[in-house]
Amino acid sequence: MERTLTYSEAIREATEQEMARDSSVIVMGMGVDDFKAIYGTTRGLQERFGRDRVFDTPLSEDAMTGIAIGASLAGLRPIHVHIRMDFVLLAMNQIINIAAKARYMYGGAVSVPIVVRSVIGRSWGQGAQHSQGLHALFMHVPGLRVVAPSTPYDAKGCMIQSIRDDNPVVFIEHRMLHAQRGHVPEDPYTVPFGKARILAKGSDLTLVGVSYMAVECLRAQRLLAGVNVSAEVIDPVSLSPLDIETIVTSVKKTGRLLVVDSAWTTCGAGAEILVQVGERLQGQPHFRWQRMGFAPVTCPTTRNLENLFYPNAQTVAASAFALVHDNHKSWVPEFEEASEVVEFKGPF
Amino acid sequence: MNERLYRSVYRIRRVEEEVARIYPTDKIKSPVHLSIGQEAVSVGVCSALQPEDVVFGTYRGHALYLAKGGSLRKMIAELYGKATGCAKGKGGSMHLIDVAAGMMGTSAVVGTTIPHAVGYAYAMQLRRTKVVTAAFFGEGAVDEGVFHESINFASLKKLPMLFICENNFYSIHSHQRDRQPFANVMERARANGVPAERVEDGDVLKIYAKVQPAVEEIRRTGAGPRFFECMVYRWKEHVGPHDDFDKGYRSREEAETWFQSDPVRRLGALLAPDVRARIEAEVDVEVQDAFAFAEASPFPDESELYTDMFKEVVPWSAP
Numbered sequence: 001m002e003r004t005l006t007y008s009e010a011i012r013e014a015t016e017q018e019m020a021r022d023s024s025v026i027v028m029g030m031g032v033d034d035f036k037a038i039y040g041t042t043r044g045l046q047e048r049f050g051r052d053r054v055f056d057t058p059l060s061e062d063a064m065t066g067i068a069i070g071a072s073l074a075g076l077r078p079i080h081v082h083i084r085m086d087f088v089l090l091a092m093n094q095i096i097n098i099a100a101k102a103r104y105m106y107g108g109a110v111s112v113p114i115v116v117r118s119v120i121g122r123s124w125g126q127g128a129q130h131s132q133g134l135h136a137l138f139m140h141v142p143g144l145r146v147v148a149p150s151t152p153y154d155a156k157g158c159m160i161q162s163i164r165d166d167n168p169v170v171f172i173e174h175r176m177l178h179a180q181r182g183h184v185p186e187d188p189y190t191v192p193f194g195k196a197r198i199l200a201k202g203s204d205l206t207l208v209g210v211s212y213m214a215v216e217c218l219r220a221q222r223l224l225a226g227v228n229v230s231a232e233v234i235d236p237v238s239l240s241p242l243d244i245e246t247i248v249t250s251v252k253k254t255g256r257l258l259v260v261d262s263a264w265t266t267c268g269a270g271a272e273i274l275v276q277v278g279e280r281l282q283g284q285p286h287f288r289w290q291r292m293g294f295a296p297v298t299c300p301t302t303r304n305l306e307n308l309f310y311p312n313a314q315t316v317a318a319s320a321f322a323l324v325h326d327n328h329k330s331w332v333p334e335f336e337e338a339s340e341v342v343e344f345k346g347p348f
Numbered sequence: 349m350n351e352r353l354y355r356s357v358y359r360i361r362r363v364e365e366e367v368a369r370i371y372p373t374d375k376i377k378s379p380v381h382l383s384i385g386q387e388a389v390s391v392g393v394c395s396a397l398q399p400e401d402v403v404f405g406t407y408r409g410h411a412l413y414l415a416k417g418g419s420l421r422k423m424i425a426e427l428y429g430k431a432t433g434c435a436k437g438k439g440g441s442m443h444l445i446d447v448a449a450g451m452m453g454t455s456a457v458v459g460t461t462i463p464h465a466v467g468y469a470y471a472m473q474l475r476r477t478k479v480v481t482a483a484f485f486g487e488g489a490v491d492e493g494v495f496h497e498s499i500n501f502a503s504l505k506k507l508p509m510l511f512i513c514e515n516n517f518y519s520i521h522s523h524q525r526d527r528q529p530f531a532n533v534m535e536r537a538r539a540n541g542v543p544a545e546r547v548e549d550g551d552v553l554k555i556y557a558k559v560q561p562a563v564e565e566i567r568r569t570g571a572g573p574r575f576f577e578c579m580v581y582r583w584k585e586h587v588g589p590h591d592d593f594d595k596g597y598r599s600r601e602e603a604e605t606w607f608q609s610d611p612v613r614r615l616g617a618l619l620a621p622d623v624r625a626r627i628e629a630e631v632d633v634e635v636q637d638a639f640a641f642a643e644a645s646p647f648p649d650e651s652e653l654y655t656d657m658f659k660e661v662v663p664w665s666a667p
Contacts, residue, residue, distance in 0.1 A: 059519055062492045128439065302430070303429060305437070
């Protein structure tokens with residue numbers, strides 16, 4: 001029988017295997033050793049590897065990021081965990097001015113192999129400061145790897161790759177993905193950065209879903225199949241470097257591209273993907289494209305506005321349908337809240 | 349005075365108990381960080397403030413909001429995500445605000461409102477008002493650089509303000525001793541030239557008795573900031589309505605002394621039974637009314653998604 005794990009378990013297994021393999025790997029961050037264990041992703045690590053290698057930190061994101069950088073300069077491979085990406089904003093100076101630049105500005109003399117694990121996304125009512133997807137801020141800066149896997153398989157492979165990578169990596173995990181279950185081999189493996197994954201084959205339109213939106217794009221693909229639209233679904237997996245060729249190849253076939261991000265659209269991952277595709281396909285007739293993401297407002301807490309704020313399978317399918325039919329026809333499937341959104345109880 | 353203080357602490361306790369009771373129904377689809385066990389600090393300090401004085405708080409802000417005079421109806425409606433909430437349902441429990449009451453907001457990010465209080469106090473000093481501003485924060489915020497930077501500036505400028513450290517020992521599940529080498533929050537204030545005192549047992553009257561003259565001195569003489577570290581204990585889990593003494597990071601025994609010295613009960617015992625019963629009955633009616641108001645209120649109109657982003661109404665085109 002195929003071995004399955006949840007996305008959380010996949011991250012935990014990757015971390016545990018790498019810590020066992022390489023004594024320079026350490027895990028630090030607020031709550032990594034508590035009973036909630038960052039959605040289970042750090043469970044048991046302190047028991048196995050001790051308090052020196054797995055430790056809780058003061059609420060000092062800026063300093064602790066600098067400390068992780070210092071430790072990495074001395075040869076450690078710190079994984080710094082942030083239970084909300086919103087908290088990473090307190091560490092931006094260290095990440096952008098130092099981690100991203102140290103190798104270059106020191107002429108290649110040093111490496112900063114840190115992994116900044118950062119949880120994004122909705123659960124319920126997380127609101128203004130607990131839900132942001134700010135991956136585009138990091139994509140903008142040369143010197144940072146940015147990965148946002150959507151499947152348990154890629155979560156494990158990307159985590160191992162992130163730990164082994166000699167560059168700073170921002171590893172983005174959406175809360176609605178943590179409970180998703182999928183095939184995960186037990187033996188360690190890496191998923192290379194800069195390689196997108198085709199999640200479903202199709203011929204009428206290319207759907208690109210970033211992080212959790214890959215799941216919603218797959219659902220949209222099934223809805224679209226019911227109205228005779230064949231969608232190809234691509235998960236970029238790695239946002240920087242970005243595998244644009246896989247997306248371009250797909251769009252050459254379908255002629256339609258809809259990019260759906262777990263973030264705002266302006267200057268976002270979707271904008272970057274569209275413009276890179278556009279640069280390669282400009283002049284080609286019948287190429288149509290669109291992007292979707294958060295509404296261009298602060299995230300509201302109340303459920304009815306929250307449901308309007310986020311894209312979902314139905315709004316993605318409706319936009320895809322209109323795009324395929326050059327806006328001459330419209331179709332809107334009935335709204336149905338995603339099971340993981342409905343089932344999520346309580347704030348954490 | 350005792351009657352006023354008791355009404356305030358009992359009211360917060362009852363509201364929080366009702367939130368905890370309702371929470372499992374999922375009518376409040378947003379995180380709640382309950383103030384049960386910590387009511388005394390907000391009440392003791394805010395009772396020493398005037399209506400025009402201003403406070404800034406944290407995501408564990410229900411007690412502060414209510415103690416400063418924030419509308420109870422609007423708070424419960426906000427938790428329910430209703431259009432009648434203090435932030436129209438857009439902010440939730442972690443972002444309570446009532447500008448008219450001098451409750452200037454709360455943040456979900458630890459330590460972030462401390463400099464806002466400093467800046468507000470700076471403006472009040474610049475404009476030569478007699479307003480006193482108070483920054484409320486937990487001992488977790490002392491881990492953050494912004495705490496030290498803020499207190500340095502406040503001391504430098506002799507700003508008319510209070511720093512109120514509500515020390516409940518835990519940052520989520522991490523004890524202060526696992527995050528700070530010494531339990532000396534006060535001394536960090538003193539090192540910045542700010543007079544600081546600690547109140548050990550979460551007693552409302554003691555907190556009031558210490559803070560009240562400090563506020564008056566600041567108001568009268570412009571004597572610069574004062575710092576109070578108030579020891580309290582969070583009875584419920586970090587976030588949510590439940591107990592968590594079975595989770596391994598703290599024990600019921602540790603909590604027991606705090607249950608025994610419950611400031612709400614202690615203060616209630618000082619009142620004549622009939623006075624106490626009258627206050628409790630009045631508060632209970634008010635609390636029921638607030639929840640009924642929230643239940644009956646509408647959710648925000650869908651057009652509200654696009655309002656309040658800028659001062660001007662922006663003609664957003666929905667995606």
